[in-house]
Amino acid sequence: MKKFLFIKIMAVTLFLGVFNQSCTDLEEEVFSQVTVDNFFQSDDEFISALGAAYTTLYGMYGTPGVIGIQEISSRHLVVPTRGQDWDDGGHWRRLHQQEWTSEDPATNGAWGVLNGGVSTCNRLIFQFEQLNNPSTTPFLSELRALRAVYYYWLLDIYGNVPIVTAFDVEPSSITQSSRAEVYNFVESELTSALADVTSAKDGSTYGRVNRDVINTVLTKLYLNAEVYTGTAQWAKAAAAANAVIGTGNYALTGNYRDNFVTDNSGSSEFIFAIPYDKVFAGGFVTPAQTLHYGSQATFNLTFQPWNGWSTVEDFYNSYEEGDIRQANNHIVGPQFDTGGNRIEDSGAEPFDIDGPPLTFTPNINELGPNACRQCGARIGKYEFALGATENLDNDFPLFRYADILLMRAEALWRMNAGDAEALDLVNQIRTRAGLGAVSEITADLLLDERGHELFMEGHGRTDEIRFGRFTEARWAKDAQDNCKTLFPLPQSEIDANANFTQNPCY
């Protein structure tokens, strides 16, 4: 009996032994994911990795994103509160009234996009340097230049931001720089990149940083130098603009509209564009933001719009008679479906001018909470293709040749009010817009010209600040202190880092 028991125990022990081998192994098996063990090995994968620094740009157009705060905080746009729609804690009204806080989505959103771009550039520089592979060396200067472009916007919007150029840094060691220091950093990074970054302008550089993009950002940097540092740099601005013009790579399109149609990729005016795509690169959501719910039938949209972003009435009315850009940039009047029938608005309010038939009126009765649902000229600048998805297929012009011409004109005019080349450049733009030539440039004329030409391209706020008009009283908005020309740093950044000081005003 005892022997029998021994055999039984032996059998159990043997059995356990067989299982022992495989049965304490807890290594993970990966099937549908990429880990550090199986990525970053081929040229295709390096390019794929580089792409992450650019895909951040898809967040530039957002709700509100970077472009949105440039436009809605300026005299161009407003997002009224229509009933409960777009109330969202009042931050859209605050954006119009320049009463934003350090915790508002506008403040946090733009910060996140731009610093995300900086951080991705830093990460890739760090990773490519560690990799030390000849295939990736040319990427390093391109990434440094792109990082400086992101810093240009940070300089413009937040001013006193931390400059971070390394990836392996301790967060607690990061310190804040003054606006002038950030200016110097952007200038030196861009000028030093000029030599290393390609001067080519072709399919391979579309949507990427080349020498023309650097010169354009330098033009913007110098043009606003007085705002950023207190010292004007008009001559440098004129020269940088001239460097772009001198390449001969660009020309005004015959038709203003051509820059904004669905298939605008590769327009002769585009210096730096975000290649949005309805399938591959979503984020350009103007029709959703601006159109009325019923407008879905006008464009056979595959989604229902949100009835929000509208043109400020005074801006809509500021176009000169005959300016083709007014009809290009805005949608007003009776709205029809694709069959030519008037669209009925079942939520029409008593004060909608002709009741249920949908009509966009430039007039907006109030900022909120009871702005009428049909009020406000809508954004029509970018073509909404029939059957468009929520994400437009159009490319977004971050920097455009018309802007370069107007910037050179302004720089020359600032130095010499009677400059003939300046007058000629402004008149080139006016002529294409269907307007007569002017014989004299004034500050108001130049700001209006820039506003009408560059509406919804993300320059409104910067331009108004440079012309000293940003904080003035406007419709449904009081005059604000000049310190509102800078946004606050997000509260979370201030809380997280004892070294940081908040901008004045906040």
Next chain:
Amino acid sequence: MKLKVNSLLKGMLMLFFAVAFANFTFAQRTITGTITDGGNGDPLISATVIVPGTGTGTITDFDGNYSLDVPAGTTQLEISYTGYATQTVDIGTSNVLDISLSSGQILEEIVVTGYGTKKAKEVTSAITSVKAEDFNKGAVQDPSQLLQGKVAGLNISRAGGDPNNGFQIRLRGVGTAGANASPLIVIDGVPGGELQSVDPNDIASIDVLKDGSASAIYGTRGAAGVILITTKTGVAGKTTVDYNGQAIFETVDRTVNVLDAAGYRAFGGGNDLGSSTDWFDELTRTGLSHTHSLSLSGGTKGTSYRVSGNYRDIQGAAITTGFQRINGRVNVTQKALNDRLVITGNLSTTTEDKQLGFDQAFRYATIYNPTSPVRDESQTQYDGYAQQVLFDYFNPVAIMEQNSNTETNRTLTSNIRGTYELVDGLKFGMFYSQQKENRSQARYYDKQSFFVGADRNGLAEQIDEEFSDQLFNMTLTYDVDLGGGNSLDLLAGYEYQKFENEGFGAQGGNFLTDAFGANNLGAAQDFANGLGNVFSYKDNNKLIAFFGRANLNVDDTYYVSASVRREGSSKFGRDERWGIFPGISAGIVLTKLADIPAFDNLKLRVGYGETGNPPRDSYLSQQRFGPTGNFFFNGNFVSSFGPISNPNPNLKWERKRDFNIGLDYALMDYRLNGAVEFFSNTTDDLLLNFPVPVPPNLFGSTFINIGEINSTGLEFTLNYDAINNSKMKWTSSLSWTSYLNNELVSLSDSDLGFDFGGSRDISNLGAPGQNDTPLIRIEEGADIGQLWGLVYEGISGDGAWIHADIDGNGTGGEASDRTVIGNGLPKGTLGWNNSFNFGAIDFNFFLRGTFGHDLINTFRAFYEAPNQIGSYNILASSDPALTDSPKFSSFHVEDASYLKLDNATIGYTLDVPEGNGFRNARIYLTVNNLFTITGYSGVDPQERLSDEGEDGANNDFGPLSPGIDRRNTYFSTRAFTVGVNLGF
């Protein structure tokens, strides 16, 4: 209670008392007799009568009679019955043996503890065992419903009457931040099962391991508690057939009080579209459901079996919703080698077809214009459904009727267990189990549906997933009788479990015709245009454990139990693969030590245990890369890859340490008994997807273990056999839970360099117009469940909101004026059951309540402002003086305490004449949710234990965000059930 069968217990007792060597002789005699209750003389049905040491046995019939052929030489019979002391009696020479069992011996009940069982008297942890006869009655489709309100400390809730919606289950408050908050489900010894895969009719008992000393044996998965399901098995000796059938009528109980057509017109400001429609009536119906359950069980000396089939055809109270479920189960036990080898096999299969409908329809039924007709034949583009074009506004009837949303689940579970007794008391067991669940979801939005479909010219979606797991374990148990009434039970084991998940899905729109529904995705022109979406995935994970336990019984007076599990998971980081989870508990029977007046039993228990809660997903500890968008490179888009996680080789389980003190008591000859428990739990190393700075990290968040949560509470249960005589019986049981404290101690760790920053506001209210409106504050050092918002003070003369100026800067109603305005977690829960028997009539009712929790009524927060009447119907409670936009504040937070009649049953047992084949027959009528007493004005006052936002998106802090009643809540319902139980 006594008139019912507990076949589990019988099965267990058969095993317990069957001894290896039968003493066969060839001559036999037949013993007959009656088994009765010693207290009142009532016959005991299905009491077990066996010859000790053999497999010979039988059970008593409806009149308590038995007849058993016993081998010659038999000297004793052993009689057992649930809730009674097992008796062994000498036969003597008489062939008639009437035996009365003494009642009240609840201490002999069998409690399932995981990898073993104990008698109730030996239990030293907080374990609640609920037997089939005590389950909730009536329209029960999900095993969770059987337990609702029955177990102190176990909170089970489901808002609304959606038959396809699962239940939220929480044990003893909130004990996790980012891991699994629901208890581990163990079905017949297989951990990690789905409750829905077992039919409620097949369950013999449910045991809940509530404290760490009990659940530590389940190691990394024990922290949220463990629910052990034991299915019914066959009993040797007598073949029985049972049929249970039900017809259920389900209607809507509560909706939202919005303006009707006349009220809407009278209020003014809206668009009168000329009709009068009650959208709730249009969206709902009386759901007619039926269920059938047939089981066959029995066995011979060496073999016992139970085979069952269940069918349920459930219609929801909302149109187009419901499910059909068919379930089959076979449990077989075979003994061999002189009964030393016991083989048990289980096979179970479930197929379920669900018609899910669309939850959004409930929101739109509430806000749709009551003057709009349901149909407007001139709107041919919408198939003749009346549709006004507004934001976030869809004809609810059209949503349900035009589109389809279905899911099919197929579950197959099989397992086999072999136990061999090596020498007396030493048993070696092996167990293998396999579970497989296939889930197919299919959705189709019609081309003419204004809701989604028309936008995309028809949209189809299909997702197929398979979840499977395999488990293997070996155990060695040794039960030693130390003599002198002392005994020691030992257990050692090894367990291996591997989970595999994979799935494939596609979505595409733009169809030529609606004819295909969701069945021909290739016909979606979106794929040709690059607009279709496809995904697939596969992942797996493994758990490996070694475990052991020792139970010591000193003279039925002192009990000690200690267990330990060493367990590892592939989900943990490389440096923290293995953890050790100990549990220890002890009990002293005070009534054995001293004569305590009035008390029959008084046992003090103390337990401590450590358990874990693993990350929900695989690979979280690894540095992974994934698509971050598409990069325009040389004229083409290439997929750009970037980091999507940070590595954390130290990622591990959430660790829960808990301490439990319990007191079991019995008085009045055991007629009054129950327990009092105090628990104090601390969970640290909480798993959170924590935001981290980039740089130095590659990605903006890392899964880490951080922080601490505390919860304490008190549980009280009482069972009272109030009346027990031949004419009438009344038993009453009460369970009460007080949640004393549930605090988020910290979410920071200075050693790791992670600082939560004191507080964070989460759970956005949402569109339209109330984005950036957090509803919950998570705050270190404060209670969990804080509702966060402005304090309502009134409405100004010009119709604007007045909100308190909390920060004292002179302006109220700003973000900085938000403060704590309620708490979403309950303070107390109550369950009170009463059963009566008057001869053939039985009556039972069960009251259930939850107290002290607040709910954010989001319907009111959005639709109680008159300025929206142009777009949306508004609540009848809207104040005409208000002209401002809706703005969430304390005005919309309500005390949602409630007490409801959860179920009440009246039954009649027919007098079945002897010899016509019937064993028993009973008919009954049950009503579920007959009434609810509450001050809450929304659809359902039941607690919301977590929030996933309106779109069901994942919320990293889900378990920390209770108390939000979202707009898509299915209406609550009331059900009437007519049922029949037949036994052959």
